[in-house]
Amino acid sequence: ATMPPLLAAVAIAGRHGVLVKSAVVMERLGQVDAVALDKTGTLTEGTPRVADVRPCPGSGVDEGTLLTLAAAAEHAAEHPLARAVVAAARERGLALPPAEDFAATPGVGVTATVGDRTVAVGAPARLLPAGAGAGTALADAIAGELEEGGRTAVVVVVDGEPAGVLGVADRLRPGAAATVSALASLTGSRPLLLTGDNPRAAARLAAEAGVEEVRAGLLPQEKAAAVRELAAAGRRVLVVGDGVNDAPALAAAHTGVALGKVGSDLAVETADAVVVRDELATVPAVISLSRRARRLVV
Ligand code: ADP
Ligand code: MG
Numbered sequence: 001a002t003m004p005p006l007l008a009a010v011a012i013a014g015r016h017g018v019l020v021k022s023a024v025v026m027e028r029l030g031q032v033d034a035v036a037l038d039k040t041g042t043l044t045e046g047t048p049r050v051a052d053v054r055p056c057p058g059s060g061v062d063e064g065t066l067l068t069l070a071a072a073a074e075h076a077a078e079h080p081l082a083r084a085v086v087a088a089a090r091e092r093g094l095a096l097p098p099a100e101d102f103a104a105t106p107g108v109g110v111t112a113t114v115g116d117r118t119v120a121v122g123a124p125a126r127l128l129p130a131g132a133g134a135g136t137a138l139a140d141a142i143a144g145e146l147e148e149g150g151r152t153a154v155v156v157v158v159d160g161e162p163a164g165v166l167g168v169a170d171r172l173r174p175g176a177a178a179t180v181s182a183l184a185s186l187t188g189s190r191p192l193l194l195t196g197d198n199p200r201a202a203a204r205l206a207a208e209a210g211v212e213e214v215r216a217g218l219l220p221q222e223k224a225a226a227v228r229e230l231a232a233a234g235r236r237v238l239v240v241g242d243g244v245n246d247a248p249a250l251a252a253a254h255t256g257v258a259l260g261k262v263g264s265d266l267a268v269e270t271a272d273a274v275v276v277r278d279e280l281a282t283v284p285a286v287i288s289l290s291r292r293a294r295r296l297v298v
Pocket of ligand 1: 038039040041074077079081082104105106107108109110121122123124152153154194195196197198218220243245
């Protein structure tokens with residue numbers, strides 16, 4: 001017996017490390033005419049490194065304490081930034097005290113109790129506006145300086161007062177620019193970058209990847225709203241993302257593809273297809289495969 005072409009295409013994609021959840025999804029992949037990409041873990045390698053540890057002068061917190069408190073609070077988080085913070089503490093041989101009352105807010109950061117201190121770690125734009133003290137202006141200045149240098153700034157707030165800022169560096173995936181241009185020509189559209197990261201780091205990375213349209217500083221629901229806006233304008237949007245923060249955008253997509261390596265269970269569950277081999281280049285490849293298969297369907 002011969003297998004229907006779309007099912008055969010699902011099998012072929014599977015052998016190349018892309019799990020397409022059904023023949024219907026395989027067909028839809030070939031229909032997309034707009035592309036929205038996440039940044040961290042999608043266009044970038046997703047293994048960011050802490051490059052700067054900057055306590056706020058006058059906060060009474062030194063570099064070691066800043067990193068220790070941040071890593072203790074991030075210990076239970078699955079975000080790539082959290083892993084970078086924990087790895088940096090480990091590399092310096094810092095012992096991590098246990099944290100309690102851990103809570104993560106996608107697109108914002110985490111909070112936890114470490115010993116007798118309350119620690120919040122996350123996006124300066126989300127955490128700093130709440131602060132009033134002198135430390136807030138200092139932390140804001142340090143974060144701005146780091147972001148100017150292309151870093152993702154992560155602020156550490158201890159007992160309500162900004163204690164310092166970490167600068168995180170992430171690399172473009174090898175081949176990301178080629179994938180972006182392949183997606184552009186396959187869909188006849190200009191791929192869009194949707195990110196929760198700061199506009200400066202986002203613009204720098206987008207330029208490296210050849211992405212011309214960028215929307216930065218977005219919360220997960222705002223990423224989804226951007227996708228729905230395109231859909232309302234009649235576009236069939238392919239969303240490619242990796243993390244729990246991408247789940248709403250993946251759900252709003254015409255077709256959602258999750259990258260598996262650093263991916264969260266929620267993203268994998270929400271997506272229509274999952275790239276388990278963590279190769280971004282397989283995304284345009286499955287679009288081409290879908291179109292070849294559809295041509296064989298009578
Ligand atoms: P992206 O769209 O690039 O994947 P996210 O939406 O996951 O980014 O996160 C947006 C921003 O929120 C990050 O740049 C960071 O500043 C902050 N953030 C989110 N989660 C964390 C975390 N666990 N630790 C530190 N910062 C975080
Ligand atoms: Mg991400």
